[in-house]
Structure formats: C-alpha cells, structure tokens
C-alpha cells in the first residue's frame with residue numbers, strides 16, 4: 001500500500017540545518033527516506049547532522065551558505081542540483097530573533113533580521129523555483145512563527161522586526177502558492193510556538209517569568225517538545241499534502257487561539 005508520507009527518492013534542501021528545528025527536520029526527512037542538502041554558516045555543526053543522516057543510510061550534503069549572500073545561495077543551489085540531480089523539497093528555515101521595539105531597534109538590527117528571515121527565503125526560492133518549475137514538482141515549506149499573528153505588550157518580549165519578518169513570510173507564501181500551483185509546486189508555511197533551540201534556550205527558556213506566562217496562556221500548559229514540529233513539516237513536504245497550498249499551520253499547543 002502506498003504511504004503518502006514516504007519521501008524515498010526525494011531530495012530535500014534545508015536552510016538553517018546546523019541546529020534546532022532545522023537539524024531536527026533534516027534528520028526527520030532522512031528518516032522518511034529523503035536525501036538531504038544541509039545549508040548553514042557553521043559547517044562543523046552541519047557535519048554532525050550529516051553523520052547522523054548517513055548513519056541512517058541516506059545521503060547528506062553539508063554546504064556552507066549564508067542566506068544573506070545571494071552569490072552563496074546561487075552557488076549552493078547549483079551544487080545541490082549537480083550532486084543530487086534535482087531538488088524536490090525546500091525547507092526555508094534559517095532565521096534569527098532580534099528583540100526590541102521600533103524605538104529600540106537599530107536600522108542594522110532591522111536589516112539583519114529582515115535579510116535573514118525574509119530576503120533569505122526570497123533568494124532561496126528565486127534559485128530553486130525555476131528548477132522545480134522545469135520538473136513540474138516541488139514542495140516548499142517556509143518557517144514563519146506564531147509571532148506572525150500574535151504579539152504581546154511585554155517590553156522584554158517585544159520583537160517588532162521578528163513579527164514583521166514572519167508576517168512577511170506568510171505573505172510571500174501566499175503569493176508563491178498562487179503563482180506556482182499550475183507547476184505542481186505547493187508552498188505552505190508553519191508557525192511554531194515555543195520550542196527549545198539555540199535561539200530560545202538562553203533567552204526565553206532561561207526566563208522563569210516568561211515561562212510561567214507562556215505556560216499560563218498555553219492550553220496545553222507547556223512549550224513544544226523536540227520533534228513535535230516534524231509531523232507538520234513532513235506533511236507539507238510529502239504527497240500527503242499534494243492538493244494543499246498557500247496554507248499555514250500553527251504548531252503551538254493552542255497559544256494563538258486564546
């Protein structure tokens with residue numbers, strides 16, 4: 001019987017694969033049968049993820065790539081296609097969180113966050129989409145955040161450029177989904193709530209006051225556990241979602257509904 005979630009024979013590209021949610025997703029792709037190209041700036045960390053994937057009998061291609069740099073993105077996409085012959089899945093996951101209100105943020109903060117979180121996704125798509133269109137197949141998954149749709153008044157948590165960049169990811173996803181449906185390319189986004197990662201472990205998770213607040217407003221009274229995002233990533237990346245495009249799934253234990 002066909003398993004719609006099976007990714008055997010597929011090639012996935014994951015940006016921000018050196019830690020956190022991206023590393024977990026890359027390993028999940030391999031577990032579902034895909035070969036994976038791993039992109040990030042820290043190649044030593046990519047090497048560790050690659051070893052885990054190879055130990056599972058799948059191929060991994062670690063590539064140094066700063067998503068702020070168009071030339072590096074173009075070169076990385078070319079290398080993946082040369083190495084694997086194709087790209088079926090793109091998980092646009094690389095991102096940074098910079099705290100601050102519009103009054104506190106510098107222009108440099110704003111540009112760095114927007115260039116990483118939003119312009120980086122545009123550039124990855126710019127070089128991957130023509131290849132997917134040619135092959136009439138593609139699954140693009142863009143990592144947004146629950147912070148695309150919720151905010152709160154606490155100064156310590158206010159992250160205006162993060163909110164803006166993640167809402168931008170949502171808009172980019174809609175536009176791309178509308179343009180490329182006829183090419184059999186689906187484009188969806190995911191809005192994680194709070195998950196432990198390099199981004200959050202020394203900031204939000206280390207802040208008892210914040211954790212009490214998060215657990216109090218969260219219907220499940222806890223942050224996400226490692227791996228709890230993978231089901232949604234695999235769904236959007238596989239044939240299980242072949243007629244689903246332009247959609248956004250929030251994986252946050254219900255924070256955004258209250």
Ligand SMILES: NC(=O)c1ccc[n+]([C@@H]2O[C@H](COP(=O)([O-])OP(=O)(O)OC[C@H]3O[C@@H](n4cnc5c(N)ncnc54)[C@H](OP(=O)(O)O)[C@@H]3O)[C@@H](O)[C@H]2O)c1
Nearest residue numbers: 016018019020021040041042066067094095195197198199
């Ligand atoms: N954790 C959460 O609670 C949460 C919630 C909502 C959304 N998210 C989103 O999930 C995604 C992954 O975050 P995470 O929580 O897993 O944090 P993380 O552990 O800090 O991972 C971020 C990843 O992005 C990469 N990255 C950052 N800047 C980059 C650049 N200029 N070029 C290439 N890669 C870059 C990092 O790799 P290098 O440093 O090696 O380049 C790293 O692999 C982000 O988009 C984040 O906004 C996370």
